[in-house]
Amino acid sequence: MIALLRVAKFVVSLCSLLFIVSFLPGQSVYSQDTASSVNNLPPITVKAYDTENDAGSSITVEWSDPGYWRREGFNGYRLSRKNVASGIEDSLDVLPTGHVLHEDRSVSDDSSYTYTLAVLINGANLTSTSTEVVRSSKQWFDNRLTWVLILGLIICGAVIYFIESAKRGTKLFLRRIAGLEAIDEAVGRATEMGRPILFIAGIQDMDDVQTIAGLTILGSIARTVAEYDTKINMPVCTSLVMTAARETIKHAYVTAGRPDAYNDDMVRYVTNEQFGFVAAVDGIMVRERPAACFLLGAFFAESLIMAETGNSIGAIQVAGTAMPAQLPFFVAACDYTLIGEELFAASAYLSGEPRQLGSLKGADVGKAIAMIVILVGVIATTIASAWNSESMLWIENLLRQMFSTG
Amino acid sequence: MGLIISIIVIGGGLLWILYLSIKGRDVDRRIVYLFVGTTVALAIIFRLEFGEVATPIVKSVFDKIENLPAGSKIVLSYDFDPAMAPEVNPMANAFIRHILEKKHRLYFMSLWATGQSLLSVSLDSVLKPEFPDAKYGVDYCNLGFKAGNEGVLNVVITNLRKMFPSDANGNSLDSLPMFKDVESLKDMDLLISIGGGKPGVKEWVLFAGDPGKVAMAGGSAAVSTPLLYPYWPKQLIGLLGGTKGAAEYEAELIKRYPRFKDKSMPALRMMGPQTMAHVVIIAFIVIGNIAYFRSRKKGEQS
Amino acid sequence: MKHQIPMLILSAVGTLLVVSVFVPSAQHWGEDATLYFDIIAVFAFFLGGGNLIRVHTEKVSHKSAGWIYSVVTLLGFGIMLVTGLFKIGNPNGIAGDLSKSGSYFQLLFQYVMSPLNSTMYALLAFYVASASYRAFRAKNTEATILLVAAFVILLGRTALGVLLTNWIPAQLSVLQIPNLAIWIMNAPNLAGQRAIMIGISLGVISMSLRLLLGIERTYLGGDS
Structure with missing residues (x-):
């Protein structure tokens, strides 16, 4: 009996030992039979x-x-x-x-x-x-972008349709944009005060559509400036913008019948360096004290530095950008702000040309689509998650598929 | 002690301005500037510091780097200039410390010309002295700056060597061991862009992270951070916003790796002045509103 | 002709870029077009640099008001150009990395340009304060909501927000100021930003179509 107990004790001890050993690093039972486990x-x-x-x-x-x-x-x-x-x-x-x-x-x-x-x-x-x-083979169309293409074609189609209908004489309503209405007032004020106006087309190159939008507004402003015989000053931070701006202003002066008053030095290259440019612009503002400042284009952290300096010299300021992060700064420091799309609508608004106005109406179709999709999406997602409705889930998935490129 | 002196000086001044405002006197903008300047200076002189805790948006970036297996490939792009550097450079340095501590492979590059020089400063002041065992070409490498903004990303997402046939020192990428299994950015495990302008984090998301289906994190100057929130948490796994984001990351790094406690952690130091400056701005907004309501009341009475 | 050729280039490249998005095998066309723009932009640097030298040389030679600053500009331009172009002091010589420590360009960058740039950027702190002081007035309901949101964000971006509200129990942690700040940024702010971005995107589509169709030509010095 005692021998039996001893044997049992030995077996239990051995099992315990094996159990403990199995947990020691590098000595796992798992690793000992790796080959058989893998097999x-x-x-x-x-x-x-x-x-x-x-x-x-x-x-x-x-x-x-x-x-x-x-x-x-x-x-x-x-x-x-x-x-x-x-x-x-x-x-x-x-x-x-x-x-x-x-x-x-x-x-x-x-x-x-x-x-x-x-x-x-x-x-x-x-x-x-x-x-x-x-x-392997090449594909002629990226299937993930089918919905992007369809939506793009609808919006572009709407833009072209409204351009054509405007050309045929359809009257189009455009809401009043205060910032653009103020341009004549700002230039007039500069003329009365005998001070120059300052125009900044942002700090990006010509490959940014905001810069182009800024330059299209410059065309209208430069024409008014030429008519009023006011001085315009435009420091720029890229060479291509300098060349394009000179052409724009020159043409405006020619159109206004005052080609002799145009001078290449109205547009000056300063530097490509963001804050070097800001320092120069602030210096110009403080020294020349322009009566009106136009800040229209792509702006980054320099927006508030420029706008506050303009505010401190008492200039009437019209700003516009499609950089959402900079809009609050312009709203706080400027008299008028063109918010996002208004910057792109400005040239059409100022020219009043039917074809351009038509393009704005086309973009409104895009907005209507966006609103409908957001509304349907919110309702479908809410109902789908609250009542587990399969049809709503189907709508939600369809919308997800439409607006994802994955 | 420093905090008490600062509170007495600034608080006393603000109370005086409040009194003037109630009396109907306007606060000149130069007074505002004076107060902001004094506050920041006092906070720097007395080294005021406050504790930071990582918010989920920062913690997710930290956890991603923490949980990647050793040897993972991470791109760190210096897309900023000296102006932004005081705000975003601490993020870059914190990332370098964390990535190399975890023995990941670190690929530096820059879409801003000025980024290359700032990167050079980071290499000399953080990477080389703190990680002397890190081997160039094996553990880290510098691809340098390439002009072309998002156009560069458009190319490197499918073919890295087309844009970067060699690194910043002129070595062919094929001669560097860490490029053996790298053909494009799609082969990376994580992309990190630090910036605040254009091209920056947004361009990285649109032209690299999203189309390449590569995990992407960002660090941005505070002023541009709101623009990036739409991309979190899907296209961006996390985001460090301004000094605050950098300080949270530094705090998390110290918490996890106490050996960094003695190293320079500028963002944590900068949070003292930032906190005090925010308090002064809040005080001025309150004063402005008191003055406004008072003038409106006077107007109604007259 | 002066306007027609640029218009033709614009329409062709614009269409090409749109096509390259949808056709995988044409993706490199878009990349190539971007590279060509960069090459042209690099050459345009000469135009800008030339203009800078001409304007400031004229100022110095005519001794116009502030001409001494023009001397500083010209000197700065010349020194950076020469040290960068010839890589003076570069440890690895002319073939080495321009930003190697020890090169004069890197020294100028680190000890002159960096502090100057940071100084300009730091002005933002002052301007944010003065603009906030002026703008955040509780003039009406909307302005009051904006004011309250500004308070939460300002506090939430500092340790003060944690100190003030860390007594709030974990179940109500959403009411802690840092979490409220994140919520404001993530929900109302994000919704507003997205709405603005949708408007901007549609504005860009409309503007791009006007450019591609040649309706908008003001920036080329033509009539719109």
């Missing part, structure tokens, strides 16, 4: 397909790992490729844990390939079976 796992599955919506020369290889990556000694996956025609095999890459997909961009559209994936565990390679033969 017990189902084989890794790999598939290869032509990368979608690309310009060709790309094959995507995707695999699902049933758990090899958890094994001790796992060193990654080695991906190999075989050219079917030539039989040449290439080892592509060793990919660490976490990768389940690789885009091979070193293939030719003229060749076919197969891929194999090896799991590297303690130097041993466990190779998957080859994928089916795959060939």
